[in-house]
Amino acid sequence: MEELILAIVKPLVDHPEQVIIEEKTEGSKAIYRLSLHPDDIGKVIGKHGRIAKAVRTIATAAANAAHQKKVYVEIAE
Secondary structure, eight states, X not given: OHHHHHHHHGGGOSOGGGOEEEEEEETTEEEEXXXXXXXXXXXXXXXXXXXXXXXXXXXXXXXXXXXXXXEEEEEEO
């Protein structure tokens, strides 16, 4: 799942080397927390949160198909 999120996010940002994902699993719930360069946060969130919502939708669909887990993607400030 981390590879999928990185494949989506890295082309969007100016500082791809500073994209870090922390994974936390609690039972049937997986939380992925994105840490980004401060200049890139707006690019990943997008206008009205559209890009962030799309990333969450893709991650949720992939997780449901493969693992039957709930997936949450958070963007750290």
